[in-house]
Amino acid sequence: xxxxxxxxxxxxxxxxxxxxxxxxxxxxxxxxxxxxxxxxxxxxxxxxxxxxxxxxxxxxxxxxxxxxxxxxxxxxxxxxxxxxxxxxxxxxxxxxxxxxxxxxxxxxxxxxxxxxxxxxxxxxxxxxxxxxxxxxxxxxxxxxxxxxxxxxxxxxxxxxxxxxxxxxxxxxxxxxxxxxxxxxxxxxxxxxxxxxxxxxxxxxxxxxxxxxxxxxxxxxxxxxxxxxxxxxxxxxxxxxxxxxxxxxxxxxxxxxxxxxxxxxxxxxxxxxxxxxxxxxxxxxxxxxxxxxxxxxxxxxxxxxxxxxxxxxxxxxxxxxxxxxxxxxxxxxxxxxxxxxxxxxxxxxxxxxxxxxxxxxxxxxxxxxxxxxxxxxxxxxxxxxxxxxxxxxxxxxxxxxxxxxxxxxxxxxxxxxxxxxxxxxxxxxxxxxxxxxxxxxxxxxxxxxxxxxxxxxxxxxxxxxxxxxxxxxxxxxxxxxxxxxxxxxxxxxxxxxxxxxxxxxxxxx
Numbered sequence: 001x002x003x004x005x006x007x008x009x010x011x012x013x014x015x016x017x018x019x020x021x022x023x024x025x026x027x028x029x030x031x032x033x034x035x036x037x038x039x040x041x042x043x044x045x046x047x048x049x050x051x052x053x054x055x056x057x058x059x060x061x062x063x064x065x066x067x068x069x070x071x072x073x074x075x076x077x078x079x080x081x082x083x084x085x086x087x088x089x090x091x092x093x094x095x096x097x098x099x100x101x102x103x104x105x106x107x108x109x110x111x112x113x114x115x116x117x118x119x120x121x122x123x124x125x126x127x128x129x130x131x132x133x134x135x136x137x138x139x140x141x142x143x144x145x146x147x148x149x150x151x152x153x154x155x156x157x158x159x160x161x162x163x164x165x166x167x168x169x170x171x172x173x174x175x176x177x178x179x180x181x182x183x184x185x186x187x188x189x190x191x192x193x194x195x196x197x198x199x200x201x202x203x204x205x206x207x208x209x210x211x212x213x214x215x216x217x218x219x220x221x222x223x224x225x226x227x228x229x230x231x232x233x234x235x236x237x238x239x240x241x242x243x244x245x246x247x248x249x250x251x252x253x254x255x256x257x258x259x260x261x262x263x264x265x266x267x268x269x270x271x272x273x274x275x276x277x278x279x280x281x282x283x284x285x286x287x288x289x290x291x292x293x294x295x296x297x298x299x300x301x302x303x304x305x306x307x308x309x310x311x312x313x314x315x316x317x318x319x320x321x322x323x324x325x326x327x328x329x330x331x332x333x334x335x336x337x338x339x340x341x342x343x344x345x346x347x348x349x350x351x352x353x354x355x356x357x358x359x360x361x362x363x364x365x366x367x368x369x370x371x372x373x374x375x376x377x378x379x380x381x382x383x384x385x386x387x388x389x390x391x392x393x394x395x396x397x398x399x400x401x402x403x404x405x406x407x408x409x410x411x412x413x414x415x416x417x418x419x420x421x422x423x424x425x426x427x428x429x430x431x432x433x434x435x436x437x438x439x440x441x442x443x444x445x446x447x448x449x450x451x452x453x454x455x456x457x458x459x460x461x462x463x464x465x466x467x468x469x470x471x472x473x474x475x476x477x478x479x480x481x482x483x484x485x486x487x488x489x490x491x492x493x494x495x496x497x498x499x500x501x502x503x504x505x506x507x508x
Contacts, residue, residue: 003299004059007107014103014311018096021315022084025092032127040187041125047194048121051284055115058287059108062297066304069105069112073307076102077314084318086463090129097123099311106307114287117197124190131452133182134393140180143218148175148225155226157233162431163404166225171232173225181221183249188213188256195260198281205267209260216259224252328384329470329507334365337380337505342497344369346378356381359393365505374490376478378498380443382506386459386469394452395427395440395475404429404436411450412439414492416499423450428484435480437488439495444471446508472506 019026033041080095082088101119105112112119127133141164149161160167164175192213196206227248264277273280339346346369356364362384368377381393399406408428416422427438441448442455445468449455455471463469478491 003061004056007059008053008056010107011100011104015100017315018099021318022080022092022096025083025089025096028089029093029127033125035127037183037186038127040190041127044121044190045125048118048125051118051121052115055284055287058114059111060297062299063107063109063111063303064297064300065110066106066300068110069102069107070303070307070310072102072105073099074102074310077310081314081317081321082460082464085321086460088460088463090126093126094123097126099314103307103311106303117193121190121193124193131456137180137182138398140182140185140218140221141175144179144181144222144225145175147219147222148229151223151226152229155230157229159229166229168229168233173229173232175225179221179225181217184221184253184256185214185217188217188253188260191257192260195264195281198284199264200280200285201267201271201273205271209263209267212263213256213260216256220252220256220259224248329468331382331507332504334363334380334382334505337365337367338501339367339369341369341494341501344371344376344494344497346370359383363505369494371490374478374481376476376491376494379475379477380472380502380505382470382472384470386471393473395438396425396452399427399429399438404431407435414495417496418500422448422495422499425450435484437478437480437484437491438475439491440473440475442471442473443502443506446503470507474502474506 032038076095076098079091080099083091083093083095101123104119128136145161145164145166149159149166152159152166158169160169166173166175189210192210196210199206199209261277264280267273268275268277268280335348339348346367349366349368351364351366359381360383361381363382365378365380367379368375396406396409406427407430408426410426412424412426414422414424422441424439424441427440429436429438441450442452444455444458445462445466447458449458459469459471476491476495478487480487
């Protein structure tokens with residue numbers, strides 16, 4: 001086996017060893033790529049490896065610049081180790097890929113730049129952290145709903161938009177998470193990157209081709225929503241579901257790819273390039289010739305040994321500090337949460353669409369409490385472990401999707417019985433003439449945290465120091481009756497009576 005082939009085998013062996021070492025994180029990765037928006041990942045991995053393999057003849061015998069790879073291995077090993085200690089799977093997954101890329105650079109030196117795009121494709125096969133995915137999905141649902149409603153109005157269809165719910169009068173078309181457009185956007189970005197890699201054009205044109213995948217996927221997804229609305233109105237309400245709905249999805253996605261090809265055609269016309277579009281995309285970019293100084297360069301073993309040593313130390317530390325599964329904390333189930341609190345009478349409700357499964361909740365309370373003509377909603381969502389990426393869902397992301405506009409957002413410090421204080425995020429939300437006051441905070445292992453960023457920092461710290469990631473979000477909503485101030489006093493009054501009950505249900 002020649003030198004290049006041997007180095008490829010070494011990279012493959014390291015990939016297998018790391019996959020075995022971090023098998024739990026790999027198993028979580030396998031679960032995530034089962035989601036529709038990441039179903040393209042296995043094909044992308046094979047394609048990236050193929051693109052690297054077919055360029056093997058262009059690697060030289062040496063590895064000049066290998067110490068850059070060693071530095072990347074060291075930095076990635078730290079990320080991986082933090083991920084293993086904290087059992088935060090996204091950190092482990094990104095660390096794994098970066099260690100492999102760094103080791104590959106160490107073995108082949110600066111010449112690894114000729115496969116920079118395939119290496120970037122490998123990096124892109126790691127799913128985004130769950131919370132980022134949720135936030136993006138929520139934003140995309142709202143944007144696609146708004147544009148879809150605008151398209152429908154342009155086609156003469158009267159609609160009323162409430163968040164991500166398009167009301168056609170006789171039928172309500174809900175833009176759910178699966179229709180947010182991310183199922184188009186993620187694979188289309190990959191296709192755009194490949195086309196930019198293959199396109200024989202100046203860098204500016206290739207970058208424009210890549211960046212255009214985002215507005216194309218958003219606009220085409222919104223157009224699909226509008227088409228569904230038209231079919232529901234003029235053909236059959238079953239067009240919003242079933243085979244026709246999914247068939248429309250494939251047609252729209254293929255239309256997105258066609259638009260990218262038309263974009264290449266436009267660039268060729270503006271540049272005065274003759275020939276078909278596929279001819280512009282039919283060949284891999286030319287590889288710069290190996291500099292004469294590197295042609296006779298010998299392989300430098302020192303960086304390879306240094307990178308191997310760093311990885312070995314990291315592997316040993318991972319084995320030493322690997323965390324076992326969290327032991328369930330003693331707690332009382334929410335089914336026993338009091339329905340009578342200081343004159344307030346409550347009634348429990350289940351989630352209507354299995355939202356508890358989508359949010360990864362272990363237990364939850366969804367209840368409405370009334371006192372006279374006053375009413376308020378209480379939601380507590382508890383997660384026994386947030387290691388697999390399931391974290392509390394911020395109301396700032398989901399309330400706009402239900403049609404509510406956030407009019408005010410502040411951090412409030414409330415005195416609690418017994419002399420303590422509670423910091424909460426306060427929202428004043430509006431829906432037409434209706435207003436509600438929302439208080440929420442994150443109850444995390446005995447800590448009350450008022451915002452998402454403090455919650456994430458505490459999660460990282462406690463997962464390392466306490467081997468615990470359990471926690472909950474607590475949210476109260478109260479319709480404004482009369483003045484905001486008087487309604488808020490009633491809300492605080494209920495909160496003061498309810499707060500001391502929390503430690504039984506959300507362990508400290």
